[in-house]
Amino acid sequence: MECKHVSELLPWYLNETLPEGERADVEHHLAACPACGDDLGRAHKAFELFNQHLPSRVLVDYAADGEAAGWETSLIENHLRDCEECSMELTLTRQSLLQLESREKRGGAGHGRRFSRFYLFNGLAAVLIAALGVGWLMTWQDLQQSMEPQAGYRVVDLFPQEAAQRSGMDDKTALDENTNGIAVTLHSQLPLDNGPWRLEIRENDRLIWEKDKLHRDPDGRFTLILPATMLPEGALTVLVYSGDEKTASEHYRLLLDR
Amino acid sequence: MQAVQNLVHSGGMIRTDPSPIYMNDTERRPSLTDQQLVDRFLDNDTEAFQQIDDWIRAASRSFRFRLGDHWEDAQQEIRLEVMRLLRRKSFQGRSSLKTYVWKVVCHSCIDYLRKQHSKTFTTLENLGEKEAVTADPLDSLSQSDTAKALLGILQKVPEECRNLWRMILAGLPYAQMAGSLGISEATTRVRVHRCRQKAAALREKAGI
Known part of the structure; x- marks a missing residue:
């Protein structure tokens, strides 16, 4: 080196x-x-x-009082604007104070415990009834939706590149502004026992998306849901492989047209 | 100590014996001052432990998602830290005991989060021994002063450099940084190097 x-x-x-x-x-x-x-x-x-961050003491004092002893408020606020981590920690600290206050308002621990069983059983009953209602509603909606194509998503079936070329299947998938994403099913012919599987989507040599530990259904198919905003127009190469050495791999071609 | 062990083992949910002091909550809450609560806590009173433990659990709840599997461990550490501080009479009554406990909880949770994500730095001297020191333990006053001085310097570094290094700290390689900035990889390498030199020079100038 x-x-x-x-x-x-x-x-x-x-x-x-x-x-x-x-x-x-x-x-x-x-x-x-x-x-x-x-x-x-x-x-x-x-x-x-x-990699410098606000000391935890300063963050907690700032969350409590809007200032911290010995520290200029402008320095704290400038850093918070820049630093996502400190900003997130400040939010958690403020949420923590709110949770503590709301717990006290509810009557504190002892009081809360006395009524907790009452609320717990009633709450559980309410959740159960709501779940049954939502379940029924979703089943009904699924039935309705299964009869018409899903708006906002394109369903794409892809076959390994060689097989697709042999059979002349190289169709473009049209995306318009109403398309939220595409649901891709890869009809893999790779052996079932060579996992775990990884996937890469590339535009020429540029890596667009990758995923580890890809789930495979018992028939050997992989299913992906890809947001439309992530995908550029044109030809994309989808590579599925197992192991670092890519001992078993397959290429797919995905043509997108906007 | 028995009450402490019960809390540590049960997460504060099991009462060993009914307290002889309090008949009910309405009697307890208005009658106890913070100092009395501390005294009873230190006197191994189960109700006092329960009260403080409830504050600890409520205050640490917002950190639960971020701490993930470590949430329970973090809570145990916080309980021990609160006990240690109260035994050392660190609570002076400048704020309410509840606020004091809340501050200790938040301090501890933030430090715990940072410990989880902190990077270790292997110095050249101990490369062979594979020893590492943490990069960001900001506990003492002098370290807090150093942090303040460094943050002051950081504000003087051009925003472009801060953005570049934010990507480096997130672990992005040159290629992805270049893609995200819309510049070539070679330009990215040069800019990263220049920012590094600028930062080191600013620190040197400030003598930190």
């Missing part, structure tokens, strides 16, 4: 998101190269800076 390459990988090395092999190579190089060792020190300084 060259110094330049190692230097480029340092942010991900520090972030622990390098693949194991690459990480080992970087460590091996760092142990032998003092110049890159210095570079690691500088990269760590940058990493620490960019």
Whole structure:
């Protein structure tokens, strides 16, 4: 590994998101190269800076009082605008206060426990009745919907590329602005026992979507629901394979027309 | 201590014996001051434990989803932390006991969340020993000052750099970063490197 390459990988090395092999190579190089060792020190300084968050004390004080002792409010608010993690933690902290207050308003623990069985049984009965009602409604709606095509989704059956070409099945799937997504069924001919299966969707060499541990039905088919906004127009390649070495794989072609 | 063990083992749901002090809730709530509650808590009173444990559970509920399987463990740690702090007489009565417990719960939950997601950094010196130190333990006052200074510097870094590094911290590779920014991969590499140098230089200038 060259110094330049190692230097480029340092942010991900520090972030622990390098693949194991690459990480080992970087460590091996760092142990032998003092110049890159210095570079690691500088990269760590940058990493620490960019990975800086508000201390939990400051977040909790800010959630409670809108300020924190010894801290400029503008600094806190500027950071909160930038940092999703701190912002999420602040939201959770505020929710926590609301939950505590609402629990107290309901009468606290002892009081609540006294009535909890009453509420629990009545609540369960209400949920059961509601579930039965919703179940009946959904069954009725399913019956209605099964008689007409589902609006907003295109249903696409894909066969392995070679089989599709042999039989001349290379139809375009039309998407319009009302299409929410496509439901794709891959009629795989791969052996059933070679899982777990992974899937990649590419436009030329650009990876658009990937998924691990793909579910397969007993007939060997894979089913995917893909949001329309995610998919570009044109020819996409769908690759299904098992194992890192792609020991068993199949290509599918998905043609989209907007 | 028996009451503590009962709480720890049962999540605070089982009462060992009826309290001789309180006849009912309406009698208990208005009559007890925070300090009395603390004293009884430290005196292993089951009702006092129950009250504080209820606050802990209510306050930590919003973190439940984020903590996932660790929620129960986090609660146990919080119970022990509250007990430790009250034994050390850290509660001074500046706010109500409920607010104090809420703050301890939120502190602990945030720190627990961060501990779960914190990255470890292997220094060059201990590469061979495979030892690691956590990157972000901000407990002491001096560390809090350092955090304040670093956040001040971070605000001076151009927004473009902060965005780039946000993607790096999310684990995106160069190719995906380039795709998302609409620039070439080579340009992304150069920008990341420049931002790194800029950040290191700003820290050096500030002497941190």
